[in-house]
Amino acid sequence: MEEEKGAVAQSLIDVVNEISSVSEYRTTVKKLCSNLARRLKLLVPMFEEIRESNEPIDDDALKTLVSLRESISSAKDYLRFCSQGSKIYLVMEREQVTSKLMEISVQLEESLSKIPYEDLDISDEVREQVELVLSQFRRAKGRVDASDDELYEDLHSLCIKSGGDDDYQPALQRVAKKLHLMEIPDLAQESVALHEMVASGGGDAGESIEEMAMVLKMIKDFVQMETDNSEDQNVGVNSSSNGQTSTAVSHKIPVIPDDFRCPISLEMMRDPVIVSTGQTYERTCIEKWIEAGHSTCPKTQQALTSTTLTPNYVLRSLIAQWCEANDIEPPKPPSSLRPRKVSSFSSPAEANKIEDLMWRLAYGNPEDQRSAAGEIRLLAKRNADNRVAIAEAGAIPLLVGLLATPDSRIQEHSVTALLNLSICENNKGAIVSAGAIPGIVQVLKKGSMEARENAAATLFSLSVIDENKVTIGALGAIPPLVVLLKEGTQRGKKDAATALFNLCIYQGNKGKAIRAGVIPTLTRLLTEPGSGMVDEALAILAILSSHSEGKAIIGSSDAVPSLVEFIRTGSPRNRENAAAVLVHLCSSDPQHLVEAQKLGLMGPLIDLAGNGTDRGKRKAAQLLERISRLAEQQKETAAQTQNEEEAEPTHSASTTEPADT
Amino acid sequence: MAGGGGYGGASGKVDYVFKVVLIGDSAVGKSQLLARFARDEFSLDSKATIGVEFQTRTLLIEEKSVKAQIWDTAGQERYRAVTSAYYRGAVGAMLVYDITKRETFDHIPRWLEELRAHADKNIVIILIGNKSDLEDQRAIPTEDAKEFAEKEGLFFLETSALNATNVENSFNTLMTEIFNTVNKKSLSSAGNQGGLNNNHGSLAGKKIVIPGPGQEVTAKTSTCCSSS
Ligand SMILES: Nc1nc2c(ncn2[C@@H]2O[C@H](COP(=O)(O)OP(=O)(O)OP(=O)(O)O)[C@@H](O)[C@H]2O)c(=O)[nH]1
Ligand SMILES: [Mg+2]
Numbered sequence: 001m002e003e004e005k006g007a008v009a010q011s012l013i014d015v016v017n018e019i020s021s022v023s024e025y026r027t028t029v030k031k032l033c034s035n036l037a038r039r040l041k042l043l044v045p046m047f048e049e050i051r052e053s054n055e056p057i058d059d060d061a062l063k064t065l066v067s068l069r070e071s072i073s074s075a076k077d078y079l080r081f082c083s084q085g086s087k088i089y090l091v092m093e094r095e096q097v098t099s100k101l102m103e104i105s106v107q108l109e110e111s112l113s114k115i116p117y118e119d120l121d122i123s124d125e126v127r128e129q130v131e132l133v134l135s136q137f138r139r140a141k142g143r144v145d146a147s148d149d150e151l152y153e154d155l156h157s158l159c160i161k162s163g164g165d166d167d168y169q170p171a172l173q174r175v176a177k178k179l180h181l182m183e184i185p186d187l188a189q190e191s192v193a194l195h196e197m198v199a200s201g202g203g204d205a206g207e208s209i210e211e212m213a214m215v216l217k218m219i220k221d222f223v224q225m226e227t228d229n230s231e232d233q234n235v236g237v238n239s240s241s242n243g244q245t246s247t248a249v250s251h252k253i254p255v256i257p258d259d260f261r262c263p264i265s266l267e268m269m270r271d272p273v274i275v276s277t278g279q280t281y282e283r284t285c286i287e288k289w290i291e292a293g294h295s296t297c298p299k300t301q302q303a304l305t306s307t308t309l310t311p312n313y314v315l316r317s318l319i320a321q322w323c324e325a326n327d328i329e330p331p332k333p334p335s336s337l338r339p340r341k342v343s344s345f346s347s348p349a350e351a352n353k354i355e356d357l358m359w360r361l362a363y364g365n366p367e368d369q370r371s372a373a374g375e376i377r378l379l380a381k382r383n384a385d386n387r388v389a390i391a392e393a394g395a396i397p398l399l400v401g402l403l404a405t406p407d408s409r410i411q412e413h414s415v416t417a418l419l420n421l422s423i424c425e426n427n428k429g430a431i432v433s434a435g436a437i438p439g440i441v442q443v444l445k446k447g448s449m450e451a452r453e454n455a456a457a458t459l460f461s462l463s464v465i466d467e468n469k470v471t472i473g474a475l476g477a478i479p480p481l482v483v484l485l486k487e488g489t490q491r492g493k494k495d496a497a498t499a500l501f502n503l504c505i506y507q508g509n510k511g512k513a514i515r516a517g518v519i520p521t522l523t524r525l526l527t528e529p530g531s532g533m534v535d536e537a538l539a540i541l542a543i544l545s546s547h548s549e550g551k552a553i554i555g556s557s558d559a560v561p562s563l564v565e566f567i568r569t570g571s572p573r574n575r576e577n578a579a580a581v582l583v584h585l586c587s588s589d590p591q592h593l594v595e596a597q598k599l600g601l602m603g604p605l606i607d608l609a610g611n612g613t614d615r616g617k618r619k620a621a622q623l624l625e626r627i628s629r630l631a632e633q634q635k636e637t638a639a640q641t642q643n644e645e646e647a648e649p650t651h652s653a654s655t656t657e658p659a660d661t
Numbered sequence: 662m663a664g665g666g667g668y669g670g671a672s673g674k675v676d677y678v679f680k681v682v683l684i685g686d687s688a689v690g691k692s693q694l695l696a697r698f699a700r701d702e703f704s705l706d707s708k709a710t711i712g713v714e715f716q717t718r719t720l721l722i723e724e725k726s727v728k729a730q731i732w733d734t735a736g737q738e739r740y741r742a743v744t745s746a747y748y749r750g751a752v753g754a755m756l757v758y759d760i761t762k763r764e765t766f767d768h769i770p771r772w773l774e775e776l777r778a779h780a781d782k783n784i785v786i787i788l789i790g791n792k793s794d795l796e797d798q799r800a801i802p803t804e805d806a807k808e809f810a811e812k813e814g815l816f817f818l819e820t821s822a823l824n825a826t827n828v829e830n831s832f833n834t835l836m837t838e839i840f841n842t843v844n845k846k847s848l849s850s851a852g853n854q855g856g857l858n859n860n861h862g863s864l865a866g867k868k869i870v871i872p873g874p875g876q877e878v879t880a881k882t883s884t885c886c887s888s889s
Contacts (some may be wrong), residue, residue, distance in 0.1 A: 036856065128684070184711055188711050188712030188713075188735075188742035189712070189742065191711065191714060192712055192713060192742045192746070193713030195712075195713045195715070195743065195747070196746070197679075198715065198730070199746065199749055210715075210717060213714060213715055213716070220708070221708060224709075224711075225708075282888060484886060494874050550675075
């Protein structure tokens with residue numbers, strides 16, 4: 001039975017992991033699906049605790065887990081379909097698709113709410129997280145994403161038409177673009193997805209799929225025609241540029257250096273931008289490439305870790321210089337482009353300024369870089385608009401790159417600029433996907449004290465997002481945070497503590513913090529007079545005490561006296577956290593309870609049960625219950641020993657009756 | 662001939678759905694044969710097929726309504742997207758070559774090999790020499806193809822998608838043969854399995870309505886195809 005429970009929990013983890021590995025959902029259902037997947041992922045800590053717990057569970061509880069697994073795996077199948085299935089189907093049948101997703105949510109919510117959490121050995125934090133997931137499922141009920149109506153209308157109008165006239169070209173164009181059905185492999189894949197639906201549906205395809213097949217055929221014809229046309233156009237362009245060359249030849253124009261040409265268009269670049277692999281392309285070309293749904297660098301075939309395009313100012317100025325030297329008019333960047341990119345800035349002057357800053361950041365000498373990073377740090381601090389504009393101008397990857405410089409001032413400015421930028425919700429993801437974490441961790445380890453503090457604060461700010469908690473923990477941020485908590489200034493300690501708190505909400509990070517030795521530091525902060533860190537330390541201890549290793553170490557660190565003291569005299573928040581720690585300690589070793597009682601726990605506990613915060617009351621009640629259970633057990637054992645003692649003299653007579661009647 | 666009836670999907674009940682696949686080299690005219698059969702259309706500047714496509718047409722065979730679900734795929738390797746999945750559930754295949762291009766005929770054994778590797782072994786196959794309208798450019802004598810077909814146990818016809826010669830005929834031959842095979846199977850297996858769509862294997866087709874008792878199976882009649 002015990003093993004079966006572990007196996008069920010493990011298989012639950014496996015299905016959720018499979019869901020997490022589903023790469024990308026079709027844009028039309030992206031939001032619904034990724035929300036669903038994200039919520040399911042939040043359940044993993046619960047499954048882990050169930051798997052690891054030693055307490056047996058009864059058959060009924062096991063059944064609820066098995067039925068949850070069924071719901072999750074049927075969710076998995078449908079999510080797969082939403083990732084691999086026909087794009088056209090997912091739009092045209094959007095009512096059906098959303099209602100299916102809703103149905104899945106409802107089913108998940110039902111199976112989740114049937115689980116008898118009280119009977120399972122689950123920590124409060126995990127329990128709270130599960131409740132959050134449940135409430136998210138409930139809230140999501142009946143809420144449908146506003147999807148792209150134009151796309152939907154277009155597809156349906158194409159279905160009705162399929163005639164011979166070509167006034168539906170614009171609709172085809174929009175559909176092909178929005179669904180990323182512009183390239184042969186995409187089209188082939190879509191056709192296979194439709195084939196799959198027909199083949200697996202068995203038998204009759206149904207009229208709607210036949211219509212979709214028709215629409216796909218129209219899109220294919222359209223795309224193939226476009227390709228032909230653009231090939232013709234290319235020929236035209238080439239011949240006209242040949243014409244130019246012939247006039248140019250008479251002027252003896254030197255050959256344009258290859259580096260000045262976009263690898264995609266082979267034309268001289270007007271607005272060169274760098275992608276995450278370090279390659280440079282003409283902005284419009286690479287934008288088109290990415291918009292078409294590609295996620296690799298066209299030249300190197302490496303995956304693009306982010307879609308950020310950083311202006312290559314140096315190259316642009318080199319091209320301009322070369323043009324000037326050769327008496328050619330330099331290619332102008334499309335004028336409509338630049339102002340749009342920095343639209344968040346109020347004045348063109350500021351837009352210019354930011355462009356200049358980027359330039360210096362990217363290619364200036366260390367002096368330039370230092371002052372530019374410092375200015376960006378201040379600008380990003382000033383207001384929200386600046387944070388958006390600076391990120392849009394491509395500052396994030398540049399700043400991330402500068403984290404690794406040996407110059408400690410540059411490091412400090414860069415990490416602080418990132419901290420200020422991270423206040424903007426949208427930047428949080430961009431910073432992490434620009435690969436900032438390893439750099440920040442490095443600064444946290446080796447930077448100046450101020451840089452370390454700000455690195456910790458940045459990690460705190462980034463860890464607000466759940467996915468980031470996992471990434472940050474995995475990239476080794478926790479041990480240096482623990483070090484900072486131990487040896488930092490007051491500010492450093494605070495920053496480290498808040499970051500650690502956030503990170504340890506994710507179950508997988510608890511063990512990392514514990515093994516990095518956070519607990520002795522925390523218990524010291526509890527007792528150190530004037531540490532000013534009691535609130536933070538107790539809060540972190542409360543979440544770590546649910547972890548089996550954490551429990552053991554706190555238990556052996558002689559923390560009970562101060563915990564009792566906090567329950568007696570602490571702030572409401574500290575009282576509940578101290579009680580929470582105690583609940584966990586006592587669950588594994590009732591001896592702590594005896595000790596706490598001796599230290600006068602009873603009075604404060606009864607008071608907490610009556611006057612504490614909600615959570616405080618709950619914790620106090622749990623402790624009181626344990627105390628009375630313990631007392632009962634003691635009575636029993638006492639009675640037993642007494643009985644045995646009494647029975648001793650009359651041993652011979654007692655053979656017919658058991659001693660404990 | 663045009664307007665040979667049944668285009669645009671006869672509404673109403675469908676007794677059978679048969680999946681049929683078209684294969685053969687690029688540009689032999691697979692897509693045009695399908696367009697001619699399903700919609701009575703033809704285009705001279707047809708584009709190479711990308712991935713897979715399908716169209717349907719419902720025929721009447723021995724008073725049963727039979728839906729032909731015809732799948733077409735790219736002959737060009739780089740536009741192809743599926744292999745084994747494409748053949749899954751197929752009960753018939755049209756193996757097409759271009760009578761004016763020798764290599765398309767020379768490749769037929771390869772296509773046959775692929776078909777036999779991936780498709781059901783009872784699949785009904787018809788060999789089609791297309792573009793018979795281009796008699797003056799003929800590269801493959803009819804006799805050669807006939808001989809090959811006999812050797813391999815295939816049906817054989819020469820067609821022209823352009824002027825519609827034999828297109829109707831070739832699909833009808835294929836569908837009727839499938840229909841007969843399925844019904845023979847169903848009768849022979851009805852005794853032990855008590856159903857048509859049992860696991861007897863393979864060539865079940867997709868049966869929508871189980872035919873009532875006393876059904877006549879008139880073998881080898883090629884009356885088919887609904888009203889005109
Ligand atoms: N003269 C003549 N031309 C035909 C006939 N059938 C098809 N064609 C032409 O042959 C070319 C190729 O026809 P498709 O039907 O697209 O060829 P396909 O076999 O589908 O080719 P892929 O999709 O690349 O595998 C087109 O230009 C057609 O117009 C025919 O019976 N006679
Ligand atoms: Mg074709």
